[in-house]
Amino acid sequence: MIDNKILIAGGLVIAILIGVAAVFQASGDPDGLESTALVIQ
Amino acid sequence: MHIPDAFIPIWQGTIYWVIALVFVAFALKWAKNELNEEKLPLVAVLAAGIFALQSFNLPVSMGTSGHLVGGALVAIVLGSPFAAVFILTLVLIVQGVIFGDGGITTMGINILNMGVIGGFVGYFSFRGLKAVTGSMPFSAFSAAWLACFIPALCAAVELWFAGTFPLEAGMFAMGIYYAIIGVVEGVITVAAIYLIVSVRPDMVDKGVMSGKTGAIA
Numbered sequence: 001m002i003d004n005k006i007l008i009a010g011g012l013v014i015a016i017l018i019g020v021a022a023v024f025q026a027s028g029d030p031d032g033l034e035s036t037a038l039v040i041q
Numbered sequence: 042m043h044i045p046d047a048f049i050p051i052w053q054g055t056i057y058w059v060i061a062l063v064f065v066a067f068a069l070k071w072a073k074n075e076l077n078e079e080k081l082p083l084v085a086v087l088a089a090g091i092f093a094l095q096s097f098n099l100p101v102s103m104g105t106s107g108h109l110v111g112g113a114l115v116a117i118v119l120g121s122p123f124a125a126v127f128i129l130t131l132v133l134i135v136q137g138v139i140f141g142d143g144g145i146t147t148m149g150i151n152i153l154n155m156g157v158i159g160g161f162v163g164y165f166s167f168r169g170l171k172a173v174t175g176s177m178p179f180s181a182f183s184a185a186w187l188a189c190f191i192p193a194l195c196a197a198v199e200l201w202f203a204g205t206f207p208l209e210a211g212m213f214a215m216g217i218y219y220a221i222i223g224v225v226e227g228v229i230t231v232a233a234i235y236l237i238v239s240v241r242p243d244m245v246d247k248g249v250m251s252g253k254t255g256a257i258a
Contacts, residue, residue, distance in 0.1 A: 002240050004082040010240075011086030015093040026097035027106035032193060032218035033042055035105035040210050 042110060042193060042219075043136065043151055046144030049203035057199075058149030064126050064157045071123035080119065083237070083244045084128065087115055090233070092132045095142075099225055107222030110155050113163025113188035114230045117181055118237055120246025125160025126152070150199060154192040163188030168248065177250060178231050185230035186223035193219030 002010070030038060049057075076084060091111035098106035111132075116125040130152050136142035143151045167184035174180060197211040205211075238245050 001243065004078075007241055008082045008085060011082075012089055015086075015089040018090070018093040019096055023097050025099070027100035029098070029100060029104050029106040031042070031098050031106050031108070032215060032222050033044065033196065035103075035218055036197070036206065036211060036214040039214050040206055 042155060042189075042196060043133075043143035044147045044154075044196060044200070046146050048144075048200060048205050049147060049150060051146055053199075053203055054146040054149060056149075057147075057153050061130075061149040061152040061157065064123075065130055065152065068123040068126035068130065068156075071121055072127050075119075075121065075124075080244060083241065084119070084124075087111075087118065088128050088131055091115070091128065092135065094229070095132065095136065096140075101218075101221045101225055103218065103221065105218050105222075107189075107219070107225050109226055109229050110159055110189055110192070112155055112159025112192075113167065113181070113185040113226070114233055116160045116164035116188075117167050117184065117230075117249060118234060118245050120248060122157075122160040122164040125163065126156040129156030129160065150196075154196050154199075158192045158195055159188040162191045171248065177234070181231045181234055181249075182227035185227040186220075189223035189226040190216070190219050193222075 029035070091109065091114070094109040094111065096108075098108050101107045110129075112125040112129055115128045116122045118124075133143055133148055133151050133155065137145055137148045137151070163184045166187045167180050170180035170183050171177065193215045194212055197206060197215040198208065200206040201208040201211055206215075234245075234249060238250060242250070
């Protein structure tokens with residue numbers, strides 16, 4: 001088991017990595033609610 | 042699933058705000074009673090992780106995209122639907138106020154859909170499925186899928202009531218899109234639960250990996 005400090009640091013690093021690196025894999029398509037609005041209108 | 046400003050009338054947004062605030066009050070009570078030095082780091086990490094995961098959309102085919110909502114994940118891991126209300130409210134406040142994701146007048150309806158409905162559907166469907174099947178991955182995947190799909194149908198009804206979408210077309214389109222998006226939600230939820238259990242099993246609700254479940258509030 002890892003301690004609290006490592007958990008928080010590791011969690012924040014993962015969150016930052018997702019927020020920064022994963023943006024390059026993000027879709028330009030509208031999300032479900034926006035897609036529905038576009039389809040219906 | 043974030044409903045932006047102007048998708049619903051102000052008076053309806055006010056009603057959803059009032060309903061949401063009732064649940065937020067219960068969530069704050071949960072936080073006061075349940076949050077301690079042991080659980081606080083997990084809450085902080087979950088809030089940061091869900092904020093990050095909601096900040097970008099993954100392609101899910103049919104010209105649409107989706108992201109993790111997180112209500113089921115939080116409720117399952119922390120063992121209470123009010124945990125989902127608490128964390129999703131924090132995330133939605135930051136998104137709505139600073140990042141323009143969702144809205145101010147629609148924050149109540151978004152808390153209601155993603156935090157309250159998502160959290161309660163996710164938690165109780167997980168408990169029910171886990172009790173019947175005994176399988177954590179199946180139960181968590183199904184609960185996360187339901188916690189994505191049912192709030193989407195609720196949003197379709199709310200948007201119909203607001204005069205934004207016709208009911209049948211709205212529910213059909215939202216249902217199809219979020220049935221697909223829910224699969225992404227389910228996979229990420231199961232993976233996240235395994236990750237958290239592997240590093241800090243003591244922080245996770247006992248009912249996640251065993252046959253027992255924690256208190257509701």
